[in-house]
Amino acid sequence: MATGRSIVRRVASTPWNARLRELASQSLFSESISLYRSMLRSGSSPDAFSYPFTLKSCAALSLPVSGQQLHCHVIREGCVAEPFVITALISMYCKCGLVEDARKVFDENTQSHQLGLAVLNSFITMYMKCGSVESGRRLFDGVPVKGLITWNAVMSGCAQNGLAYDVLEIYEEMKSYGVRPDPVTLVSVLSSCAHLGAQRIGQEVEKLVEANGFVSNVFVCNALISMYARCGNLAKARGVFDVMPVRSLVSWTAMIGCYGMHGMAETAVKLFDDMIKSGIRPDKTVFVMVLSTCSHSGLTEKGLELFDAMKREYKLEPGPEHYACVVDLLGRAGRIDEAMGFIESMPIEPDGAVWGALLGACKIHKNVDMAEIAFAKVIEFEPMNIGYYVLMSNIYTDSKNQEGIWRIRVMMRERGFKKEPGYSYVEHMGRVHLFLAGDRSHEQTEEVYRMLDELEASVMEIEGNTECDRCGEVSSSTREHSERLAVAFAILNTSPGAEILVIKNLRVCEDCHVFIKMVSKVVDRRFVVRDASRFHYFEDGLCSCKDYW
DNA sequence: GTAGGGTTAG
Numbered sequence A: 001m002a003t004g005r006s007i008v009r010r011v012a013s014t015p016w017n018a019r020l021r022e023l024a025s026q027s028l029f030s031e032s033i034s035l036y037r038s039m040l041r042s043g044s045s046p047d048a049f050s051y052p053f054t055l056k057s058c059a060a061l062s063l064p065v066s067g068q069q070l071h072c073h074v075i076r077e078g079c080v081a082e083p084f085v086i087t088a089l090i091s092m093y094c095k096c097g098l099v100e101d102a103r104k105v106f107d108e109n110t111q112s113h114q115l116g117l118a119v120l121n122s123f124i125t126m127y128m129k130c131g132s133v134e135s136g137r138r139l140f141d142g143v144p145v146k147g148l149i150t151w152n153a154v155m156s157g158c159a160q161n162g163l164a165y166d167v168l169e170i171y172e173e174m175k176s177y178g179v180r181p182d183p184v185t186l187v188s189v190l191s192s193c194a195h196l197g198a199q200r201i202g203q204e205v206e207k208l209v210e211a212n213g214f215v216s217n218v219f220v221c222n223a224l225i226s227m228y229a230r231c232g233n234l235a236k237a238r239g240v241f242d243v244m245p246v247r248s249l250v251s252w253t254a255m256i257g258c259y260g261m262h263g264m265a266e267t268a269v270k271l272f273d274d275m276i277k278s279g280i281r282p283d284k285t286v287f288v289m290v291l292s293t294c295s296h297s298g299l300t301e302k303g304l305e306l307f308d309a310m311k312r313e314y315k316l317e318p319g320p321e322h323y324a325c326v327v328d329l330l331g332r333a334g335r336i337d338e339a340m341g342f343i344e345s346m347p348i349e350p351d352g353a354v355w356g357a358l359l360g361a362c363k364i365h366k367n368v369d370m371a372e373i374a375f376a377k378v379i380e381f382e383p384m385n386i387g388y389y390v391l392m393s394n395i396y397t398d399s400k401n402q403e404g405i406w407r408i409r410v411m412m413r414e415r416g417f418k419k420e421p422g423y424s425y426v427e428h429m430g431r432v433h434l435f436l437a438g439d440r441s442h443e444q445t446e447e448v449y450r451m452l453d454e455l456e457a458s459v460m461e462i463e464g465n466t467e468c469d470r471c472g473e474v475s476s477s478t479r480e481h482s483e484r485l486a487v488a489f490a491i492l493n494t495s496p497g498a499e500i501l502v503i504k505n506l507r508v509c510e511d512c513h514v515f516i517k518m519v520s521k522v523v524d525r526r527f528v529v530r531d532a533s534r535f536h537y538f539e540d541g542l543c544s545c546k547d548y549w
Numbered sequence B: 001g002t003a004g005g006g007t008t009a010g
Helices: A003-027 A027-041 A048-060 A066-074 A083-095 A099-109 A117-129 A133-142 A147-160 A164-178 A183-196 A199-212 A219-229 A234-243 A249-261 A263-275 A284-297 A300-312 A320-332 A338-345 A351-365 A368-381 A387-398 A401-412 A445-463 A476-495 A512-525
Strands: A425-427 A430-434 A527-528 A534-541
Touching: A003 A048, A027 A048, A048 A066, A066 A083, A083 A099, A083 A117, A099 A117, A099 A320, A117 A133, A117 A147, A133 A401, A147 A164, A147 A183, A147 A320, A164 A183, A183 A199, A183 A219, A183 A234, A199 A219, A219 A234, A219 A249, A234 A249, A234 A351, A249 A263, A249 A284, A263 A284, A263 A300, A284 A300, A300 A320, A320 A338, A320 A351, A338 A351, A338 A368, A351 A368, A351 A387, A368 A387, A387 A401, A430 A476
Parallel strands: none
Antiparallel strands: A425 A430, A527 A534
8 A cells, every 4th residue: 555655755756757767768878877866866765666767777887886776775765575676676687797686686586486577588688698598598498478578688698699690590480470579689680690791681670670660779770880881881881870860889889890890990080080079988999999990900100199098088997908909009010029018018917818919910020939928928818719829820830830830739639629610601692601611511512512613623724723821720721611612602692683792701811812803703793701800892803902912 | 667789809
């Protein structure tokens, strides 16, 4: 029964609650928390309806301390019995990674075990956020009547754990049950398309976005920008960015990253300046983006300048990832000793990424002595990261140090490493086709190999059997082989409407250059190829990127 | 009124 006191409270907090709800629904999370504080200062007492939005904001910003304060208020105000406050609390703790606290709230409020689905959804999210994908999926499978949010929870969880292909599968399954996607669903699907380079599927999703009137949703637009950026379609990415009614910091970050990936560092830096002018405060993420963009394009001084501005002007404390960017910046420019000096002067302890950046620079500039120092350090931090062993082995290969190569091989054997097979994928007619070396599982395998033979025969005819000078390494042959299969498949299936093919993980070696040149002649259309960090455009057999050849 | 969401180098 409502007491007179609680009625007075309810009336007093209602206008505040409406505003809290509005702010949280517009993703204005810090504003929502400030409003809650103003509400307390003004003497209004929060009620049960004030908490869910404020807790959601704490969860979104990952502010566990504020969340715990709110939990105290919930107890003080006697709202612990409200099921929707309990689910919001569990969700907040789950998202902040405080599993124990979430579990405690769950155990102490047994009545919420019946409310049911919301708590299950929260727990699926929690498992996924903690990286226990298996547990999350098991819980999901056991939910008898899945709601849209249940589907969204498992899909976003898979997306966040890099299981992009699973997301697309679950999405199909969801549709087969007649469940209609909402913006949150489409965000996960788009983000997975981005990771797979699946532009066709992404375009289908964009049609759905338009048909359902989700175009003004900032999350959806950001995911679209990132999808088009990673699929090599810069024009479309920019198109989405330009028509957005409201751009968040993430929108700018995605767009800056898009120019960075495409080797257009000047435009990226210009966009960063525009962002500042438009009154948006940069965060650490956007600095990672713009710094790495500068190092890829050789804008060394500009990068160093920005790193300085980050600390002085924007009062942002650089993390190890920023220091790694600066080491990369100096290292790529050949300023290896300076990079080493910079590491030694760091106020925080350098991590694996910092030493890894130095190791990468040593590979480019063939500095074996420094590489050995960096390698020893980097495997202290990341002993199980096979990439660094391969990198060091390649440095020895370049310097023809046979003893070094053997030493690395022994280390790898002792640690029981098994190399993951390299693979490539091509999107065709909305399906992603994956190829491994020697792979014969594809339904068109006979035709694919026939096409591959034809192409390789013509390559040799034209250029002679050019030997690749980088293929001494452990991983190259398998990966190249898978790429060739993917290319052969792509040519075989290129339909007149298909403008762009995206081939990921392409290794840069002489042999591949010849091959790609050949391929572009055969298909007579534009090719976009992505290697480790950027896109290369091939038109009429020529790549416009000067350092590619 | 609860539960689910976008950007990140080496």
